[in-house]
Amino acid sequence: MIEFxxxxxxxISNIGKEVKPALREVSFSVKDGEFVTLCGRSGAxxxxxxxxxxxxxxxxxxxxxxxxxxxxxxxxxxxYCIRQQLGFIFQDFKLLPYKTVFENVAYALEVTGQDTxxxxxxxxxxxxxxxxxxKANRFPKELxxxxxxxxxxxxxxxxxxxxxxxxxxxxxLDPYHSRDxxxxxxxINEAGSTIVLSTHNKEIVNTIKKRVITVDDGRIVRDEExxxxxx
Amino acid sequence: xKLKINLFKSETMVNYIKKIIIGGWKNxxxxxxxSFATALIIFIVVLLGTSLFVFEGGVKFFSEKxxxxxxxxxxxxxxxxxxxxxxxxxxxxxxxxxxSIEYISPEDAYETFSKAHQNDTFSQSLQxxxxxxxxxxxxxxxxxxxxxxxxxxxxxxxxxxxxxRDINDHKRGEIIxxxxxxxxxxxxxxxxxxxxxxxxxxxxxxxxxxxxxxxQRMEIEVMHLVGAKNSLVRGPFLVQGMLSGxxxxxxxxxxxxxxxxxxxxxxxxxxxxxxxxxxxxxxxSMVILLQLGLGIGLGLISSYIAIKRYxxx
Numbered sequence: 001m002i003e004f005x006x007x008x009x010x011x012i013s014n015i016g017k018e019v020k021p022a023l024r025e026v027s028f029s030v031k032d033g034e035f036v037t038l039c040g041r042s043g044a045x046x047x048x049x050x051x052x053x054x055x056x057x058x059x060x061x062x063x064x065x066x067x068x069x070x071x072x073x074x075x076x077x078x079x080y081c082i083r084q085q086l087g088f089i090f091q092d093f094k095l096l097p098y099k100t101v102f103e104n105v106a107y108a109l110e111v112t113g114q115d116t117x118x119x120x121x122x123x124x125x126x127x128x129x130x131x132x133x134x135k136a137n138r139f140p141k142e143l144x145x146x147x148x149x150x151x152x153x154x155x156x157x158x159x160x161x162x163x164x165x166x167x168x169x170x171x172x173l174d175p176y177h178s179r180d181x182x183x184x185x186x187x188i189n190e191a192g193s194t195i196v197l198s199t200h201n202k203e204i205v206n207t208i209k210k211r212v213i214t215v216d217d218g219r220i221v222r223d224e225e226x227x228x229x230x231x
Numbered sequence: 232x233k234l235k236i237n238l239f240k241s242e243t244m245v246n247y248i249k250k251i252i253i254g255g256w257k258n259x260x261x262x263x264x265x266s267f268a269t270a271l272i273i274f275i276v277v278l279l280g281t282s283l284f285v286f287e288g289g290v291k292f293f294s295e296k297x298x299x300x301x302x303x304x305x306x307x308x309x310x311x312x313x314x315x316x317x318x319x320x321x322x323x324x325x326x327x328x329x330x331s332i333e334y335i336s337p338e339d340a341y342e343t344f345s346k347a348h349q350n351d352t353f354s355q356s357l358q359x360x361x362x363x364x365x366x367x368x369x370x371x372x373x374x375x376x377x378x379x380x381x382x383x384x385x386x387x388x389x390x391x392x393x394x395x396r397d398i399n400d401h402k403r404g405e406i407i408x409x410x411x412x413x414x415x416x417x418x419x420x421x422x423x424x425x426x427x428x429x430x431x432x433x434x435x436x437x438x439x440x441x442x443x444x445x446x447q448r449m450e451i452e453v454m455h456l457v458g459a460k461n462s463l464v465r466g467p468f469l470v471q472g473m474l475s476g477x478x479x480x481x482x483x484x485x486x487x488x489x490x491x492x493x494x495x496x497x498x499x500x501x502x503x504x505x506x507x508x509x510x511x512x513x514x515x516s517m518v519i520l521l522q523l524g525l526g527i528g529l530g531l532i533s534s535y536i537a538i539k540r541y542x543x544x
Contacts, residue, residue, distance in 0.1 A: 054456065056456070076543040077461055077543065079455075079543070080455070080458045080459060080460045080461075083455070083456060083457065083458035084458035086458070088456050088457070094449070094452075094453045094456070095453075096450050096453060096454070097450070098257070098258055098261040098262055098450075099257075103257075107454075107457060107459075108457050108458065110250060110463075111454075111457055111458045111459040111460065111463060112458065113247070115246060155457065159458075
């Protein structure tokens with residue numbers, strides 16, 4: 001379970017050393033197995049929330065509790081322990097360009113200390129789930145945007161994470177591929193994984209009919225079950 | 232619930248290292264241009280290091296040669312008999328500054344001169360006068376050219392001076408000193424050149440590796456986000472750097488060996504005996520060690536420093 005307790009985050013701009021608040025006293029929690037959509041305009045603070053869950057950013061005030069552990073107590077070099085419990089899907093896919101589809105997916109297993117050879121079947125199973133078995137030996141630049149995002153999803157799933165964080169996963173895709181990706185995410189959620197999705201796509205938010213947290217100017221302005229796009 | 236996971240729970244340290252080596256090898260192969268650029272710079276550095284090693288060998292050879300040709304000759308008066316000179320010789324031999332000493336009798340000197348000037352006017356005139364004008368002498372080599380003065384001083388002592396006709400420590404002394412200074416200067420210049428070029432080489436290699444790693448900073452970030460430990464991010468980059476260094480050293484070895492073989496005969500005739508091939512081959516293990524050490528060391532250290540700024544510690 002994830003819990004945000006009165007979390008504020010300030011960024012200091014390089015020019016003029018101006019303080020820019022990204023989050024202001026945000027409090028909410030995510031239960032196991034939930035599908036939570038964070039929606040709001042660009043710059044509202046959605047990505048900052050995801051980065052805090054992944055321990056990539058620390059709060060300026062308040063605390064983020066990840067399965068009972070305050071992320072403030074985790075040193076930067078030990079943050080991998082948290083990240084190994086997560087699956088991250090990015091808008092720009094963030095695949096490793098010199099690794100094949102298979103290796104990109106297997107990498108998430110390798111970092112957790114699993115033997116890639118033994119995990120071969122598992123990787124192929126996940127690639128089958130996202131429909132990329134035939135493209136396992138291709139490099140990311142040889143794939144379409146949708147295929148790259150499916151690889152990214154496969155990488156996020158392979159180590160059976162507790163939570164999947166999806167930051168604008170359909171932002172770079174056409175409506176057809178977007179629906180495809182959302183279907184995969186829904187399937188994963190039905191299988192028991194917790195999903196935290198950040199998006200500003202109205203159609204997607206209104207279609208999935210799950211919990212929606214609306215963020216505006218660093219504050220939570222609405223948090224409702226079966227929510228709809230607001231703003 | 233505590234989150235600490237034991238990384239090696241399901242794999243051994245050997246597998247972990249194997250994974251890092253394979254990762255580094257794949258990156259090296261797949262990032263062809265980056266690997267080539269890095270290896271090329273390291274190759275230049277290794278070749279430079281090898282050249283400096285050979286250059287230093289050459290400088291040593293020539294300094295030794297110049298120094299060997301420097302000696303002090305002491306000529307004795309006609310009236311001084313052989314035994315007295317040999318007695319002085321044994322006294323001089325005991326001086327710590329003396330490396331070697333040779334007695335040259337008037338007959339030996341005559342014979343040497345005759346051989347060197349066969350059929351020329353000097354030899355003919357010498358035969359015409361029917362006398363041997365050469366004096367007995369001692370040819371002394373000191374351990375270092377600067378010490379000839381001490382030896383000359385010995386023959387200027389009150390009890391020895393009456394036997395001596397001449398010591399060639401005037402103009403010849405200046406020449407000896409000049410040559411000695413030149414040899415020392417060449418050695419010093421070689422050393423300074425080595426140090427300066429090594430520093431430049433290290434800076435260039437480091438910057439090439441840094442640029443190569445900088446171009447992959449996004450990938451390093453992704454590795455972290457996927458949950459890679461610092462050592463798993465760093466490891467393949469270090470292996471990649473070492474591989475670039477290894478290949479650079481290997482190519483440098485082959486090219487330097489070919490160059491030495493090609494230059495051997497020409498240098499032998501031009502330099503009066505400097506055998507570059509023999510120098511290379513007698514120091515072969517040293518050369519290989521220098522090339523591998525320089526190549527792999529530079530690749531490893533540059534990668535280690537360059538990757539450090541991208542690791543969150």
